[in-house]
Amino acid sequence: MKIDILTVGPVQTNCYIVYNEGNSRALVIDPGDEGKKIREALGDKQPAAVLLTHGHFDHTGGLDAFSDTPIYIHPADDVMLMDAVWSAGSAFGDESPRPAATDYVQEGQKLRLADLDITVMHVPGHTLGSVAYQIGDALFTGDTLFCRGYGRTDLPGGSMEDLVRSVRRLLKLEKNWMILPGHGDPSTLDAERKYYQ
Template sequence: DDAVIIDPGADAEKIKHALNGRKVAAVLLTHGHFDHTGALYAFADAPIYIHEQDAPMLTDSHFSFGLFSGDTKKRPPATGFLTDGQVLDLAGIQFDVMSTPGHTRGSVCFKVGEDIFTGDTMFKGDYGRTDLPGGSMEAMRASLRRLFALVGCQIYPGHGPGDVIK
């Protein structure tokens, strides 16, 4: 069986252990910040997908804010760009791409059935920061309205526990 990794944070060994020998079919990124791409180097042989607006964050730590954490490793570049409404069939799983700018210009969510991987767009009872370069409160409001319309869907955020959209 193949696996798809979403937002490989910082611990490549922990992710590899969780893979339990499965081949990585692709790596999907909800956005390009360092805390969502830190272990990307360990999976550079797999196709890497990100929204084009956030692609520069992979190759320049200035854009990914890695300088703030001391994480200045250059990430492998994207091999594919994500667009709103795109459907990816990876490892037998259908991922519907939703453009959800606000935290970054290129933030996306991945909808799989009734599950949504929201990255830093939506958390349990909260939403992502919009005060960093590339963030926009206006864009975030529009993205959140779009997500709030998906009542009953389970969210899996990039940080903290999940929740159900009510």
């Protein structure tokens, strides 16, 4: 499995392109901005799906370049694609409309897209509908768990109590998966476990 990382937009959001080498299809996780640049980075590959870790404006700003692609989000964050107050876009001066989601994900769901096996974990706290996607040995944590940190809870739908529960849940996973967060550097579960000890 290959993972390309693009950092896009004013808030430096990590957009991930995930694919098996030789496969003509790829997954796009959190096209936060600069949709055209992300499409170009795909090269000859077709986007099989866009997976959103949550609905904040800085994770969805590039969606308009993916109107031909299935868009997956947790239903509790669906409102963020329609409402710039909920997406925090209003607070940051980005009220441009987003395309609607086409598919919903939920806790424990398993998907197979672009020949990749994906497991969905619902990890509320940063937003009501935040999810983490596990693909192979990579865990895409959105703004729930960062390298040496965790997401803010002061935006609409945020809850510190839920976030602490979600972060603890991720840190208890038995593997040492790579953590690929919505902003900043990658990490690993072992490194983050050590940090919180």
